[in-house]
Amino acid sequence: MSTDAFSQRLSAVAEQVEAGLAAVLADASLPGEIARPKRLMEAMRYGALGGGKRLRPFLTIETARALGVVGDAPLRAGLAIECVHCYSLVHDDLPAMDDDDLRRGRPTTHKAFDEASAILAGDGLLTLAFDILADPATHMDAEIRVALCLGLARASGLGGMVGGQMLDIEAESAASPLDDSAIRRLQAMKTGALLRFAVEAGAIVAGAPAARRAALVKYGEALGSAFQVADDILDAEATSEQLGKRAGKDAERNKGTFVSIHGLDGAKRLRDAFVQQALAALDAAEFQAQGDILRQAARFVAARAK
């Protein structure tokens, strides 16, 4: 698959995800809801719509597609994961957290609205993620829906993403920068767990057998690691204008990063090694041509410009 064809697929899925998010964030209430307050819905849409590569739902949708499953199940699983990703950005940007004014080239949610609205919009997006997964519209099989709920909770909760953000904040006030193993654990929790689960969710909705699912989890893990190292490289090399958010934050805060520990060239070698691990995992999953999009995805996260 050519890079152009991959980019087109990425854009097509992103459009599908944008439309899907707009639908689940519409003003009309679902059964069991009392009302959807206008300002809350606006803040949630602001935090979730209009940007982002939609990499996580792309991984869910393309993993399921490689396993022969397309349609609402992988799309809705991907929407739920993207809701969690977007809530984490809204909360991480808050003044008490990373205190960022700019995200995807626009004012952050608490800047465009206010802090209370941003906190509630994040809470609402997190809750909505489980609503989407548990809804029979996602899959007729309750076992699959509840496996998605459990997997998402564990990837994004105290032992995953939320815990990773806590470690990240603690690192900033630590006496010395983190060492390599501490950074790996922090990153595996903060961004790795959800990326890994995005792949696993595709395997869950497709009902992949255990061995294949395990190989795909390894792919997701390696891709997540490549993503994190690439992120540190980007933060060191790119400008704020290129990123659409503040660049050079890591150095400014004296946190340990893959670049500060391994140097720029060392970090690039590490990133490339993770990409190779991801490709090897797809071979272990016995993916031939049907794995090409996922192979491109691993190269893409390593080479992306923002």
Place this chain on the structure above:
Amino acid sequence: MSTDAFSQRLSAVAEQVEAGLAAVLADASLPGEIARPKRLMEAMRYGALGGGKRLRPFLTIETARALGVVGDAPLRAGLAIECVHCYSLVHDDLPAMDDDDLRRGRPTTHKAFDEASAILAGDGLLTLAFDILADPATHMDAEIRVALCLGLARASGLGGMVGGQMLDIEAESAASPLDDSAIRRLQAMKTGALLRFAVEAGAIVAGAPAARRAALVKYGEALGSAFQVADDILDAEATSEQLGKRAGKDAERNKGTFVSIHGLDGAKRLRDAFVQQALAALDAAEFQAQGDILRQAARFVAARAK
């Protein structure tokens, strides 16, 4: 059932809930979690342990018991709902929200820790709630687990509790106090939806037939309404010392309340009418003696001193 016997039952369940929360908030990781950061766990335990009537899990456990079901299923469903209740208190107390320093007679979580830890502790508790419900340890039947996930998401999300908090914050900056119907909607969302679901969750784990479940939902709704009116009465009558949190907030903020609209006596009549509705719903559910604890619970929420 005597008032003393009811108080004893309430205390016994509260102890069970406290122990259950301490167990799910232990430092040891579950499968699929990478690590549980120390400070995050401390903040989550601070926000969840050591206080509260545990009314919501009590309703879940006692509803299931009245339907003949005891054990882990109703307890764990109750723990999940209590996690959501506690997260909502931690986030609502934040400076950007209600800005409270005192809760259950102790400094609020952001005062005892810091704002970032409180935001993350809340996010962690919310996510943990769905982890608990989706875990096979809650019930062997995936249909029941996923019904709990969906019900909790809808009661506590944008069209329920989170939405209600948004309306509450908006009411404070509104030009004029809310009228009766606006207050009812706000309260039904902010506190009513989760109380109602606490009862419904008991019916779900017990596999109650549809008509009985519907009657129990009406009981939960009426009990929730009685609770809200009683809350306004308490806020108007009690001292901060009695409440363990700041009293007289409603009047101070010029929000409409059931007391400001109906007067103290009118509010008390309204509260008692909701208690009667709750009792009638238990009769409609064809509960005889096995409904006595739930009948006492309805009277208790109306008469409680804090």
